[in-house]
Amino acid sequence: EAGVAQSPRYKIIEKRQSVAFWCNPISGHATLYWYQQILGQGPKLLIQFQNNGVVDDSQLPKDRFSAERLKGVDSTLKIQPAKLEDSAVYLCASSHGRQNPGPGIYEQYFGPGTRLTVT
Amino acid sequence: AQSVTQPDIHITVSEGASLELRCNYSYGATPYLFWYVQSPGQGLQLLLKYFSGDTLVQGIKGFEAEFKRSQSSFNLRKPSVHWSDAAEYFCAVGARRGSTLGRLYFGRGTQLTVWP
Numbered sequence: 001e002a003g004v005a006q007s008p009r010y011k012i013i014e015k016r017q018s019v020a021f022w023c024n025p026i027s028g029h030a031t032l033y034w035y036q037q038i039l040g041q042g043p044k045l046l047i048q049f050q051n052n053g054v055v056d057d058s059q060l061p062k063d064r065f066s067a068e069r070l071k072g073v074d075s076t077l078k079i080q081p082a083k084l085e086d087s088a089v090y091l092c093a094s095s096h097g098r099q100n101p102g103p104g105i106y107e108q109y110f111g112p113g114t115r116l117t118v119t
Numbered sequence: 120a121q122s123v124t125q126p127d128i129h130i131t132v133s134e135g136a137s138l139e140l141r142c143n144y145s146y147g148a149t150p151y152l153f154w155y156v157q158s159p160g161q162g163l164q165l166l167l168k169y170f171s172g173d174t175l176v177q178g179i180k181g182f183e184a185e186f187k188r189s190q191s192s193f194n195l196r197k198p199s200v201h202w203s204d205a206a207e208y209f210c211a212v213g214a215r216r217g218s219t220l221g222r223l224y225f226g227r228g229t230q231l232t233v234w235p
Contacts, residue, residue: 042225
């Protein structure tokens with residue numbers, strides 16, 4: 001099966017500009033996650049969707065970050081305006097749960113990430 | 120509070136030597152434990168996971184990990200390291216949230232260097 005797809009792979013912007021990242025999860029996966037990985041740190045969850053509803057966005061800086069998953073499939077994460085400290089790799093992951101039991105249940109599958117540099 | 124500690128930032132081993140990467144966690148609920156590997160410019164690949172049952176779990180690429188509840192540890196081991204194992208390794212803990220898996224809490228990672 002195809003993995004989690006993300007685009008773009010790299011993005012360089014100036015501070016105060018806006019940027020958007022796209023993620024297409026593994027087909028049939030109801031749950032989608034966005035993580036932020038700052039250099040030298042482990043990934044940190046920004047937001048979790050279950051189908052097209054938000055399950056957990058407690059760590060999302062809502063004054064500048066937004067995310068949507070309108071049709072319960074692919075998702076977009078936006079930053080507006082960007083700050084220097086937003087430089088990081090943004091990872092998308094997907095998971096299937098009890099509705100689709102079998103190998104891989106309760107696992108998160110990660111995409112290659114988008115490396116954002118804010119100058 | 121939920122947290123994962125990987126005390127070793129960087130480990131260097133010779134090819135063919137054994138490897139153990141340490142992971143300690145703090146988690147209020149029944150933990151689901153994971154080890155991921157990340158190569159430069161790549162996403163995270165799942166090596167193995169522990170949910171319940173046998174505390175020694177086998178993963179891909181010859182890796183294994185042992186869950187020790189009394190020590191809140193989930194250390195990763197490999198009996199003989201290959202040069203291709205050089206990468207960054209992340210330990211993570213999470214829990215079920217309804218019918219799916221909730222957020223994962225990651226350690227800061229251990230960078231593995233393999234000498235030929």
